Amino acid sequence: MSTDNTSAANPKRVAVGYLATQSGDDGVALGAAIATKTGAAIDLICVVHPVPYDGQPGIDQYMERLENQAAEWLADGASRIPEGIEVRTVVTVHESFTEGLIDVAEQSGAAMIVVGGTGDGIISRHALGTVSTELLHSSPLPVALAPRGYARRSDVVIDMITIAVPVKKSASDPLSFGIRFAEAASIDVRLLSLVSLENPAADDTSLAVRKQQVDVARELLEHTRDQLDVDLEVDVLVADGDTLDEALDNLPWDANDIVAVGSGHLGADNRVFLGSTAARILRWTTAPVIVVPKESTPDTETTDTESTTTKAQGE
Structure with missing residues (x-):
């Protein structure tokens, strides 16, 4: 069970899921980078799976050994967090690592959940494991993902957030979250749109349409920037290409950097759901990514994250 029963909501807390692995260290590094800029405290959480009782004596002692081992891992993970950041280590028992992590995060009032990916990916890129995949399809809190090898980077200091701004009105707009994060961290903002017709033929007609879409996207971003009542440095960027992958490569x-993206429209309200374009951003970017839950706004027209990150359709 948890080593602390704190339940008061605190927006300046981040929950970091931890295992004694390289991906666990990557999550700790990202959590520490976020806490350093925002002043947040860290809940470092390890979930222990309960052992089914087999009728033999000693089950309680065995579970105690497992929890003690988890506590040792957490102590090692906590030692990687810079001094000056408040750290609380939590061992909790749950059938599901994902659900146990979410439970502790919600009880403590954490602003987001932070995890690393899997150790099977390319260094500096994202690769999703079982826990990160489950979080990206169920979490009620924003999920921050560290790219592989993030803990090995030297002197990582988050100094800009890139926010994927939707072209259409969407229930999955990460703008509000991104601006709050930027204000808390006192960092620069980059408003981003991706433009692609997904048309391999670069003829005059398709190029003209794409240029028109780039102009529309830039106008939208500049209008959005002008409407922001914040004392932040805000830049706009439209990345385009013949395909979405080419736009991302450019x-x-x-x-x-850190990137904020919205959830896909297929997910449940107030839950994170990784859309197809957000998944491609994960595949291309070397920056950490925060996926924001879809808000519950039934009267607002929703679009997939493909529209949220501005995949132009020539409309």
Whole structure:
């Protein structure tokens, strides 16, 4: 069970799911980078699976050993967090690592859940494991994902958030979250649109349509920037290409970026759901990515994350 029963809501807490693996260290590094900029405290959480009782004596002692081992892992993980950041280590028992992590995060009032990916991916890229995949299809809180090898980067300091702004009105607009994050962290903002007709034929007609879509996207971003009542440095960027992958390949990423994207329309309200374009952003970017839950706004027309990240359809 949890080593602390804190339940008061606190927006300046982040929940970091931890295992004694490289991906666990990547999650700790990202959680520490976020906490350093925002002043948030960290809940470092390890979920222990209960052992089915087999009728033999000693089951309680065995579970105690498992929880003690988890506590040792957490102590090692906590030692990787810079001084000055408040850290609470939590061991909890649950059938599901994902659900146990969400339960503790909600009880503590965490603003987001932070995890690493899997160790099977390319260094500096994202690769989803079982836990991160489940979180990206069920979490009621924003999910921050660290790329593989994030813990090995030297002197990581988040200094800009890139927000994928929707062209259409959407229930999955990460703008509000991204601006709040930027204000809390006192970092620069980049408003992003991706434009692609997904048309391999670069003829005059398709190029003209794409140019028109780039102009529309830029106008939208500049209008959005003008409407923001924030004391932040806000830039706009439209990345385009013949295909969405080409547009993503043309997009520059800085070592200290973090990206905020919305959820796909197929997900449940107030839950994270990884849309197809967000998944492709994960595949291309070397920056951490925060996937924001879809808001419950039934009267608003919703679009897939493909529209949210501005895949132009020539409309």
